[in-house]
Amino acid sequence: MPVKSTLYLIPSPIDGSYNSHQVPLAETERIAHLRVFVVENLKHARRYLRKLLPEVAIDDCTFYEMGKHATPESLSRLWSTMKSGTDAGVISEAGLPGVADPGGSVVSMAHQMGMRVIPLIGPGSIFMALMASGFNGQQFSFHGYLPREGADRSKKIRELESQAHRTGYTQIFMETPFRNNALLDDILKSCGSSTMLCIARAISQADECINTRSIQDWQKSTPNLHKVPVIFLIGKI
Structure with missing residues (x-):
């Protein structure tokens, strides 16, 4: 039997900040009644909610951790709480719940229990990077995090480059911010000079910068991406 409660999927910026251009006011009004949250990082979620919903007493809310x-x-x-008809919100540590994070398992269970699931508008760096890359936005593949080991990672990069050239599909991937420079170094060593690479850094933040250039051009001027949230895309223009 379907459960009448609703699970709201609440996007969040990676730095925990809040601006109305990231999550529209109309969206925050839809979740102002929530007092139950499923979160990836408790500290991040509490800090973010204080900015997102300033009228809500955070200490009166109930938090369940996921992942x-x-x-x-x-x-x-x-x-059990949601079966009684109580709505809840899901907050990832950054970005869109269920996309490259553990929120997907919570959403899956909600569907199995017959709950209503509502995704809210907000920062989603993967799709924003694709929009701004100039690459194929009709056909693309998201690969999440590539292998950590150098040889395996270089092999995977060459596979993605080959797929982009052969199929025209844009290849999208990411890395933990403190390993960005190592990944970029492998990309520049593994890919052909004419291959096109988009580096989308700090999306929706004050120092946002998105550029699409050839590998050859990136080799001439290599950015420092250490501890900066980045989405990498390989594609064709």
Whole structure:
């Protein structure tokens, strides 16, 4: 039997800031009644909610952690709460819940239980990078995080380059910010000089910068991406 409660998917910027151009006011009004949240990072979520919903007393809210911090007992209490008709919101550590983060398992369970699932408008760097890259936005593949080991990562990069050239599909991937420079170095060593690479850094932040250039041009002027959120795209123009 379907459950009448609703699970709201709440986007969040990677730095925990809030601006009305990131999450529109109309969207925050839709979730002003929420007092139950499923979060990836408790500290980040509490800080973000204080800015997103300043009228809500955060200490009166109930938080359930997902991902590596989740426990079966905690999630069981969440589903029991929602079965009673209480709405809840999902907040990832950055970006869109369910996209390259553990929120997907929570959403899957909500569907299995017959709950209504509502995604809110907000910062989603993967799609914003694709929009601004100049690459094929009709056909693309998102690969998440590439292998950490140098040889495996270089092999994967060459595979993505080959797929982009052969199929025309844009290849999208990312890395943990403190490993960005190592990944970029491997890209510049592994790809052909004419291959096109888009580096989309700090999307929706004050120092946002998105550029699409050939590997040859990036080799002439290589940016420092250390500890900066970045989306990488390989494609054709």
